[in-house]
Amino acid sequence: MNTSPAIKTNIELTKRRTSVIRRFAIRRVAGTATIFGLLAAIESIAQSIGIILAYPDPAARAKVIYGLASNPALGLFYGNMHTDIISPGGYMAYRIMPIMILVLSIWAMLFITKMLRGQEENGNWELLLSGRSSARNSTTDIIMGSGVGLVIIFTLTALALIIGGHSSRFAMPIGGSLIYSLLLATGALIGVAVGALTSQLASTRRKAVIYGLTIIIFMFAIRSIGNAVAGLNWIKNLSLFGWLDKVNPYNNAPVYGWLWLTLAVTILVIGLVIWLSGRRDMGSSLIADQDTSKPKLSLLNSQLGFSFKQLRNIFIGWLIASLSFVAVIVSIDKTVAKTITGSGGLTKTFSNLTGNPYARIEVAYLSAAGYFIVITLIFMIAASLGHIRNEESSGRIDNFIAGGISRLKWLTSRLGVIMIATGSIYLLASLIDYFLAKAQGIDVGFNDLIFGGINILGPVAFILGLGLLIYGILPRHLNTIIYAVVGWSFTIDIIAAALKLNSYFADSSIFKHMALVPAATPDWHTFEVLIGLALLMSVTGIWLFNRRDLVLE
Amino acid sequence: MVTIEIQKLTKKYGSFKALDNLSLSINQGEIFGYLGPNGSGKTTTIRLMLGMIKPTAGTIKINGYDAQTQKQLAHRHIAYVPGESNLWPFLTGEETLHLLAKVHGQCDTKYRQQLIKQFDLLPGKKVRTYSKGNKQKIALIAALASRADVLIMDEPTAGLDPLMEQVFRQAIREAHLNGQTVFLSSHILDEVEALCDRVALLRSGRIERTGSLEELRGLSALKIEAGFKTTPPDISKIEGVSHINVSGNHLSCEVRGSMEELLAVLSKAKPISLLSREPSLEELFVSMYETLEPELA
Ligand SMILES: Nc1ncnc2c1ncn2[C@@H]1O[C@H](COP(=O)(O)OP(=O)(O)OP(=O)(O)O)[C@@H](O)[C@H]1O
Ligand SMILES: [Mg+2]
Numbered sequence: 001m002n003t004s005p006a007i008k009t010n011i012e013l014t015k016r017r018t019s020v021i022r023r024f025a026i027r028r029v030a031g032t033a034t035i036f037g038l039l040a041a042i043e044s045i046a047q048s049i050g051i052i053l054a055y056p057d058p059a060a061r062a063k064v065i066y067g068l069a070s071n072p073a074l075g076l077f078y079g080n081m082h083t084d085i086i087s088p089g090g091y092m093a094y095r096i097m098p099i100m101i102l103v104l105s106i107w108a109m110l111f112i113t114k115m116l117r118g119q120e121e122n123g124n125w126e127l128l129l130s131g132r133s134s135a136r137n138s139t140t141d142i143i144m145g146s147g148v149g150l151v152i153i154f155t156l157t158a159l160a161l162i163i164g165g166h167s168s169r170f171a172m173p174i175g176g177s178l179i180y181s182l183l184l185a186t187g188a189l190i191g192v193a194v195g196a197l198t199s200q201l202a203s204t205r206r207k208a209v210i211y212g213l214t215i216i217i218f219m220f221a222i223r224s225i226g227n228a229v230a231g232l233n234w235i236k237n238l239s240l241f242g243w244l245d246k247v248n249p250y251n252n253a254p255v256y257g258w259l260w261l262t263l264a265v266t267i268l269v270i271g272l273v274i275w276l277s278g279r280r281d282m283g284s285s286l287i288a289d290q291d292t293s294k295p296k297l298s299l300l301n302s303q304l305g306f307s308f309k310q311l312r313n314i315f316i317g318w319l320i321a322s323l324s325f326v327a328v329i330v331s332i333d334k335t336v337a338k339t340i341t342g343s344g345g346l347t348k349t350f351s352n353l354t355g356n357p358y359a360r361i362e363v364a365y366l367s368a369a370g371y372f373i374v375i376t377l378i379f380m381i382a383a384s385l386g387h388i389r390n391e392e393s394s395g396r397i398d399n400f401i402a403g404g405i406s407r408l409k410w411l412t413s414r415l416g417v418i419m420i421a422t423g424s425i426y427l428l429a430s431l432i433d434y435f436l437a438k439a440q441g442i443d444v445g446f447n448d449l450i451f452g453g454i455n456i457l458g459p460v461a462f463i464l465g466l467g468l469l470i471y472g473i474l475p476r477h478l479n480t481i482i483y484a485v486v487g488w489s490f491t492i493d494i495i496a497a498a499l500k501l502n503s504y505f506a507d508s509s510i511f512k513h514m515a516l517v518p519a520a521t522p523d524w525h526t527f528e529v530l531i532g533l534a535l536l537m538s539v540t541g542i543w544l545f546n547r548r549d550l551v552l553e
Numbered sequence: 554m555v556t557i558e559i560q561k562l563t564k565k566y567g568s569f570k571a572l573d574n575l576s577l578s579i580n581q582g583e584i585f586g587y588l589g590p591n592g593s594g595k596t597t598t599i600r601l602m603l604g605m606i607k608p609t610a611g612t613i614k615i616n617g618y619d620a621q622t623q624k625q626l627a628h629r630h631i632a633y634v635p636g637e638s639n640l641w642p643f644l645t646g647e648e649t650l651h652l653l654a655k656v657h658g659q660c661d662t663k664y665r666q667q668l669i670k671q672f673d674l675l676p677g678k679k680v681r682t683y684s685k686g687n688k689q690k691i692a693l694i695a696a697l698a699s700r701a702d703v704l705i706m707d708e709p710t711a712g713l714d715p716l717m718e719q720v721f722r723q724a725i726r727e728a729h730l731n732g733q734t735v736f737l738s739s740h741i742l743d744e745v746e747a748l749c750d751r752v753a754l755l756r757s758g759r760i761e762r763t764g765s766l767e768e769l770r771g772l773s774a775l776k777i778e779a780g781f782k783t784t785p786p787d788i789s790k791i792e793g794v795s796h797i798n799v800s801g802n803h804l805s806c807e808v809r810g811s812m813e814e815l816l817a818v819l820s821k822a823k824p825i826s827l828l829s830r831e832p833s834l835e836e837l838f839v840s841m842y843e844t845l846e847p848e849l850a
Binding site for chain 2: 295296301310396398401403404406548
């Protein structure tokens with residue numbers, strides 16, 4: 001049968017429009033996929049090379065690793081025990097793979113919910129599609145487009161491991177490296193499936209993210225409990241992450257079956273999502289939304305109150321993150337200390353981190369909690385600054401400016417709220433740190449920990465100041481630059497933990513300029529310099545913001 | 554009394570002049586129409602008035618206060634309605650109105666209640682679920698209920714249906730009776746014609762014409778149509794006559810300035826029908842931008 005020319009052009013138009021969406025998704029995914037691919041590659045390589053450099057002698061290495069692996073608490077974050085664990089690849093799969101899979105799945109979930117539910121929520125699809133393409137097609141295209149991100153992650157990790165692990169000293173088998181990289185990409189694919197699913201369920205991106213995080217963290221927790229609690233080993237079978245754990249890519253006999261099974265289930269879920277997306281209307285969600293609610297007016301009366309209302313979710317998220325990090329780290333302090341006391345390499349890693357080679361190992365380990373507090377605070381600040389920029393780029397700030405609220409008041413209200421939140425999270429996390437240490441009978445001074453620890457807020461303040469400066473000069477690039485600085489510091493730290501870096505490089509990490517108490521003594525001079533720079537940059541940034549044009553998207 | 558005084562305003566983006574040496578003054582109590590095609594600089598002018606962007610040169614004074622250096626004072630009695638209202642999706646309509654009232658510092662709550670009814674808005678729903686028109690209504694209600702001295706509106710009725718457009722016009726007339734000044738940027742000529750005392754026609758960042766509608770019409774050509782028993786007379790040599798179109802015994806043309814000579818020639822030829830018509834604002838607009846088009850290239 002012949003199709004009429006008019007219908008043909010219509011069909012062609014539809015095709016072109018859908019490929020527009022796919023290309024859009026690819027463009028969006030490529031950048032962050034590259035960053036996360038590099039992060040995964042560097043972190044993996046650093047772990048495998050690091051352990052070989054720290055313990056060149058296989059016997060010593062075996063002693064430390066088996067010591068670690070025998071500690072059930074570490075199973076919460078570390079991987080599966082298997083026979084080839086002391087090879088560089090085996091150690092890497094044990095030590096870092098589960099966390100990397102978790103991180104990649106959360107990244108992919110955040111990305112896909114933004115692309116699916118986020119774009120739909122903003123009404124962008126309607127513009128792009130103007131009724132010519134179905135929700136099913138656009139969902140398929142976004143997922144296919146995002147698949148390119150997974151290929152990027154796979155390729156970067158595989159290349160890094162094959163090149164980095166080919167020397168005879170490391171001898172990482174290529175087959176193992178390919179499977180390891182595929183496992184990481186599968187982690188991201190799980191995130192895609194979860195995010196795509198919750199994007200169908202939830203009516204807003206925020207809800208889709210909350211549902212998605214709940215599913216992912218629940219699956220990871222099941223895996224972790226199965227790993228850590230001897231009698232409950234079987235519950236790993238209930239979690240996709242548990243399945244991936246069992247593959248043991250660098251083992252003599254990897255269990256590929258679990259990998260194929262995970263891929264099959266994930267792809268099945270994605271198929272289900274695509275089917276579901278075709279069964280609902282654009283803009284609607286499967287879990288009906290409560291559109292009306294009792295007015296809550298109490299936080300709408302002042303800039304300060306409204307800033308808090310808007311930033312609240314960011315704060316709560318990072319508060320929970322930092323408290324749980326600190327709680328997990330500190331509560332296993334004693335057991336970790338017991339395991340690694342007397343083994344030179346890891347003790348050295350911790351003393352590198354804290355900068356004090358003489359600290360007792362349990363104190364050194366405890367001090368590492370400060371590192372996590374700083375990281376969560378910095379991410380919280382980056383997210384809050386991103387929010388501030390978003391209020392401007394969306395034009396929502398106009399409602400205030402036109403109403404006679406000064407830019408200064410608008411910005412400082414938000415900064416005030418951010419600073420109070422930062423202080424509160426620091427204080428709460430440090431108190432948890434202190435009391436959990438005390439509960440285990442670790443001797444730490446209250447003042448040393450709580451007041452000495454304030455010095456770790458130096459880098460946090462620095463990032464806030466830098467963020468404000470960029471906001472004043474290059475508002476469009478705020479997010480990119482801040483995440484680049486944090487990512488750079490992070491990478492430098494990871495590399496510095498494994499290799500000796502020249503001090504010029506090592507010092508370029510902002511994390512380098514703080515003393516992790518109580519192991520190290522605070523360097524208040526550095527702190528003062530950081531605060532001084534932060535103040536200078538903040539004042540300059542705010543002044544410039546006050547004078548520049550407001551910049552829309 | 555002058556409420557908004559714009560003097561020699563220029564705004565450059567890089568080397569591109571979005572506004573070019575623009576001067577304008579709007580009197581208290583006036584409804585001022587600001588017309589221009591897409592990209593002519595309407596929104597830019599308004600964002601400059603509100604101190605959201607900085608002029609490259611020139612000044613804007615609102616109630617005598619500089620919109621750049623005395624923002625607080627200048628903007629104290631202003632309410633603004635953007636073309637595309639950017640509101641917070643997680644707030645309900647009612648919460649948004651409360652927030653905006655707090656920002657304005659004043660609100661006639663009784664009038665607000667009345668407007669909510671007239672605009673047929675369901676204030677309990679989340680902004681996220683509102684249609685484009687309903688979001689626009691929130692911004693309009695907030696601005697009108699503030700009873701601000703100056704209302705600055707940037708294509709405020711985009712997305713409103715004809716019924717709501719009538720409600721809007723009624724509310725603007727009411728504001729006018731209260732002595733409020735209204736600066737109305739618009740594409741809807743009909744609306745401007747119905748509401749505005751004076752208009753400015755903007756093109757590529759310059760004001761081409763300012764004046765009352767009558768004045769603008771005076772500047773523009775009058776349309777003449779005439780029918781004859783035989784071939785129409787030759788009018789091509791008469792000064793001020795253009796757009797001559799003869800089809801059979803029918804003639805149409807446009808005339809600027811004095812009509813005396815034209816009428817004399819036409820009446821001598823004994824017309825059987827004669828029609829003269831003032832141009833609508835739309836015709837003014839179209840003809841003006843048509844004739845000026847070549848300059849754009
Ligand atoms: N931030 C900016 N950077 C560069 N050019 C800009 C910027 N903002 C506006 N322009 C340009 O200035 C000109 C005037 O834009 P403006 O938004 O004021 O037009 P407008 O009259 O409001 O049009 P519309 O009827 O479409 O709303 C346009 O050519 C636009 O492209
Ligand atoms: Mg505009």
